[in-house]
Amino acid sequence: MSMSGRTALLAGATSAAGLAAAAALVDAGARVITTGRSAERLKPLADVGARIEVADATSFTDMSALARRIGAVDLVLPLVGGWRGGGGLAGQSDEDLDALLPSFQAVRATSRAFDASIRASDAGRFAMVSSTAVERPLAGGANYTSIKAAGEAWTLAVAQGYAKAARDSDRPLRAASVILRAEGALDPDALARAVIGLWDADATESNGTIRLL
Template structure:
């Protein structure tokens, strides 16, 4: 298997990581569809060869519309992120939590919207970027760690859904959902791991939590 000729959706891709992934995937021969809420911020992704779509990665309606338009899809990576924290446990404000929740909302919306397409692919991949804070949460980052932990739980539920669907159909597992964990996200660490997602069978990848060095 190879990333070449795969259709890959980068949802909420206007970060440095999104741009680096789009460039590398296009260079590897993939069709990349990058989403964001700002046409202006999507322009650099278009410049490196990605198809861009002004869409909200946190909206099930928006992502379902995109999934319907695209049809066959081989991978989805929700890249909505951000950090808010500090001030110890007492400093974990409701406003900070609300600012962090879009990361979880994007994981939920994209996985639900593209579930059928990823299961239909001969090598579907759903991958999220989480944080080492899940394994060692600190008081000053409790909101952040909680959102990341919830995102991981959701991604693992997606993995169970893929496995159950394959068992129920009496077919081999072809789709995998996995988690990348990073202390501080470095595009140079993320890119090769994403490119290698098709070097490993879905059975080995599904429900895995992988460290990004």
């Protein structure tokens, strides 16, 4: 399915992964909107052709206001991330947990704010970036894997919501919520390919699935 003319929102996209995904989507013909909390850090995204918006991806208020401004959306991908860990179980500090929490908050805020928009699209996609570490949690990464596992659970709940809305309205399922799992450090190019590949299968096949990067 072509991305030409479709709208993609990359929330919290000021990382190398965000830049790679934005560039790939622009090259595929999409209208790309990227957010971050720093106008300066958003400049490279504007350079590859993305529209930039200063907004907090973890804020439901900010994301809801953005949803009203930009209208129709076909893809929402929160990219707030980061890693903290080490020190065994005793080393899983509250400070590290607080630093990791925005990853989950961004999944919550964006999926809620753009729920109606994704369901209104004829091929809407919501995706989150997770890690294969959730399958084999280690004591030294307990904070990190717990946050990712929470994000995955939320993303699967989003998938159920899309399916239920389609059933209740007696319409075909056209929205899909997908988990993208990275093994080890996130490869920006692999993420970019996976994002473009979110439309390789229709929503009935994709909704609620886990894809390895």
